[in-house]
Amino acid sequence: MNSFSNPAFATKVLVADDNAVDRKVLSAIVRRAGYQVIDAVDGNDALEKYYAQAPDLVLLDALMPGKDGFAVAREIKAGSQDKFVPIIFLTSLTEASELARCVEAGGDDFLSKPYNRVILNAKLSALQRVRDMHQTLQRQRDEISKHHMQLVADQEAAKAVFDNVAHARHLDVSYIKHLLSPLALFNGDVLLAAQNPNNNVYVLLGDFTGHGLAAAIGALPLSDVFYGMTAKGFSLPEIMRECNRKLCSVLPAGYFCCAAGLYIDFGRQTVEFWNGGLPSVYLRRKQALALKPALLPLASNHLPLGILSADKFSDVTEVVEVAQGDRLFMATDGVIEARDENGSYYGSHRLESMVRESPIDQVFGSVKRDVYGFMQEQDRDDDITMVEIEIVPADTIQAKASPPVEAGGPSDWKFSYELGCESLKNFNPLPLLQQVLMEAPYLRTRSTEIYTVMAELYSNALEHGVLGLNSSMKSSAEGFAQYYAARAKALEQVDGWVRFSFSAYVQQTRVKLEIRVEDSGAGFDYVTYLQKAREDSAQNNGYHGRGVKLLWDLCNRVDYIAPGNAVEVHMSWENDNGRND
Amino acid sequence: MAEMINMEVIEELRDIMEDDFPSLLQSFLAESARQYEQATQAWQTADFDTLRRSVHSLKGSCGNLGATQLEKTCAELEGLARYHQPERIPELLSQVSLQLGDVTGVIKNL
Amino acid sequence: MTIDTSFDQDAQKLTISIRGRFDFSAHKDFRESYEQTQNPANSYSIDMSDANYIDSSALGMLLLLRDHAGGDHADVEIVNCNADVKKILTISNFDQLFTIH
Numbered sequence: 001m002n003s004f005s006n007p008a009f010a011t012k013v014l015v016a017d018d019n020a021v022d023r024k025v026l027s028a029i030v031r032r033a034g035y036q037v038i039d040a041v042d043g044n045d046a047l048e049k050y051y052a053q054a055p056d057l058v059l060l061d062a063l064m065p066g067k068d069g070f071a072v073a074r075e076i077k078a079g080s081q082d083k084f085v086p087i088i089f090l091t092s093l094t095e096a097s098e099l100a101r102c103v104e105a106g107g108d109d110f111l112s113k114p115y116n117r118v119i120l121n122a123k124l125s126a127l128q129r130v131r132d133m134h135q136t137l138q139r140q141r142d143e144i145s146k147h148h149m150q151l152v153a154d155q156e157a158a159k160a161v162f163d164n165v166a167h168a169r170h171l172d173v174s175y176i177k178h179l180l181s182p183l184a185l186f187n188g189d190v191l192l193a194a195q196n197p198n199n200n201v202y203v204l205l206g207d208f209t210g211h212g213l214a215a216a217i218g219a220l221p222l223s224d225v226f227y228g229m230t231a232k233g234f235s236l237p238e239i240m241r242e243c244n245r246k247l248c249s250v251l252p253a254g255y256f257c258c259a260a261g262l263y264i265d266f267g268r269q270t271v272e273f274w275n276g277g278l279p280s281v282y283l284r285r286k287q288a289l290a291l292k293p294a295l296l297p298l299a300s301n302h303l304p305l306g307i308l309s310a311d312k313f314s315d316v317t318e319v320v321e322v323a324q325g326d327r328l329f330m331a332t333d334g335v336i337e338a339r340d341e342n343g344s345y346y347g348s349h350r351l352e353s354m355v356r357e358s359p360i361d362q363v364f365g366s367v368k369r370d371v372y373g374f375m376q377e378q379d380r381d382d383d384i385t386m387v388e389i390e391i392v393p394a395d396t397i398q399a400k401a402s403p404p405v406e407a408g409g410p411s412d413w414k415f416s417y418e419l420g421c422e423s424l425k426n427f428n429p430l431p432l433l434q435q436v437l438m439e440a441p442y443l444r445t446r447s448t449e450i451y452t453v454m455a456e457l458y459s460n461a462l463e464h465g466v467l468g469l470n471s472s473m474k475s476s477a478e479g480f481a482q483y484y485a486a487r488a489k490a491l492e493q494v495d496g497w498v499r500f501s502f503s504a505y506v507q508q509t510r511v512k513l514e515i516r517v518e519d520s521g522a523g524f525d526y527v528t529y530l531q532k533a534r535e536d537s538a539q540n541n542g543y544h545g546r547g548v549k550l551l552w553d554l555c556n557r558v559d560y561i562a563p564g565n566a567v568e569v570h571m572s573w574e575n576d577n578g579r580n581d
Numbered sequence: 582m583a584e585m586i587n588m589e590v591i592e593e594l595r596d597i598m599e600d601d602f603p604s605l606l607q608s609f610l611a612e613s614a615r616q617y618e619q620a621t622q623a624w625q626t627a628d629f630d631t632l633r634r635s636v637h638s639l640k641g642s643c644g645n646l647g648a649t650q651l652e653k654t655c656a657e658l659e660g661l662a663r664y665h666q667p668e669r670i671p672e673l674l675s676q677v678s679l680q681l682g683d684v685t686g687v688i689k690n691l
Numbered sequence: 692m693t694i695d696t697s698f699d700q701d702a703q704k705l706t707i708s709i710r711g712r713f714d715f716s717a718h719k720d721f722r723e724s725y726e727q728t729q730n731p732a733n734s735y736s737i738d739m740s741d742a743n744y745i746d747s748s749a750l751g752m753l754l755l756l757r758d759h760a761g762g763d764h765a766d767v768e769i770v771n772c773n774a775d776v777k778k779i780l781t782i783s784n785f786d787q788l789f790t791i792h
Contacts, residue, residue, distance in 0.1 A: 019638050022645055063634065092641055254751035
């Protein structure tokens, strides 16, 4: 007996048999079992009644004149799509091939003649159970589908927000090649690049734990911090520190971001890096030398961002020297963990070989082709995020478009700013000073040059003046690393000060800015130094990334003041909208 | 005569069909006569397929009615028709005719 | 993936053994293994002898355990790592937070 006692909800069964006796007996049995019976006398009648009354179960005689049971079954099954309508073939056929035909036509079971009540009831119950299960599955599937669609919509909205705020702002330059799939964000991959007022470039590659929204959501505050600080010219350690602080406050426990940050100074030809948890960043040299192998891995030596509290976080960066034509290659672990059809991993050894051995101008392309070739058709879109930065001559870096000049601001003013030992140790004054200077709108058109000049003056005052370091150390390969180690050490015990003085005014159409930087050092033989520089400059008229030659390029006047621990520069230009060199 | 129909089956049918029992018997009588007619005509035109189908149907009804012996005869005749073996067909057709007559008689007396 | 625990009463040390893939699916079981308060532990040992795979969500779970065990004062060691597991822990510099054997 079935469980429907209310006839209104009784399961409807269609009985189709051209033999009146058989049909009547069967209908009676089925009715007795509690079902509502619709009977049909042949194939066409069966189909008509099926479409008109939508039975839940069908009992179908295999051999009927006209349209036989097989044809009816096929048509019913073809049209039933989502709804599961079980079909039981009525047959006194006994040969396996004929029974097989029933199944092939869509039959779910057989019932042999003469009809046995007990067997029929058992079969009807069993099929009823299957029907119920099918309906449950469908309901669950529909629910899941609905939730899934909601999730997808949420993710698309999140992605749109992210795209508006942060997406790939500075990646469209000739010296950066990158691969970042549209879905990268939801695999936790973030690639950020920016220029600072010095026209130097920062690149930050991040890989958040997890997937979906949890991974994507950390990218927003991270990019906020990144773009805000790079625009103001903060240093890489400062930026990594603030990124860590931000992510600690935003991410739930157990979530973190493996990241690597690079600061590329094209003028000085140095790369400063911080790597916490990402696979090694590779420096591929255009020209390998004795102590400078073709491939230098810049390995992870920090914990990922978002784990350590501020007092435990290490912002220590390392600096390497680079040359024009060298390449920096970064990728998240999606490359190393890419799998082929056998399930084998691409691996870091293979990646290293590709980076080391490909022709220097085809590193990115070769790696990309090799990884895709390895993966064939597996999950192509998902996880491959990689970027290559080429070391190009500094003068090819295009400055950011300058904002249109506004009227207003203080038209004549001065201020002084002095840093004592503790500040020299821990604080980078450049962003703050730049901020103050940019309060005067007429200075904004030269923001890059001003920042560059300040940075050069400060770096000399601090390193050569206060710390007493000798820059000739930097010229050898080991000397380079030693220099930065010595710098870090000397800074720990610094005793001295650096003072900035600024004076700016606008006179009719002319803008004048005077910057003076003094330090507590003993000074140096600037006379000889300047003479050498002049001779050098006369022979070689290129772009000068450093030293007094840089100052000569950017300033109208450069004065060293005895005993050499103070420098005063004058910059002056027409007050206009664009650059007017 | 009684062994032409299995009375247990009849009793069960009476139970299942309730008020429709007489109508069922009527249907059998009408249908079986027609099916036999069809079978003989098919044989006269050597239409083995139609012969087979008619006999197959008749066999089915007999099964449901409990007319076991007639059912067996139909089964045998069905086999011959299926494999196109004409020699014994006339003989079996007569048997069907005879047995059908007996069954009809039993039914009319229910 | 299964997780077994054993508690050393004398040393008040809870050992959690991971068998199989240590990934996101282990989240609930792993957490339950140390959150139950019948045996409050002073130190923890994560036995990776039978763990054949570890990913970043597992690293996150280790961080959560470390938090639960006292953060900077936690005493958590990760032992019997195979080469792959060790590699992942090394690249992430987790040896700065955990004692790794």
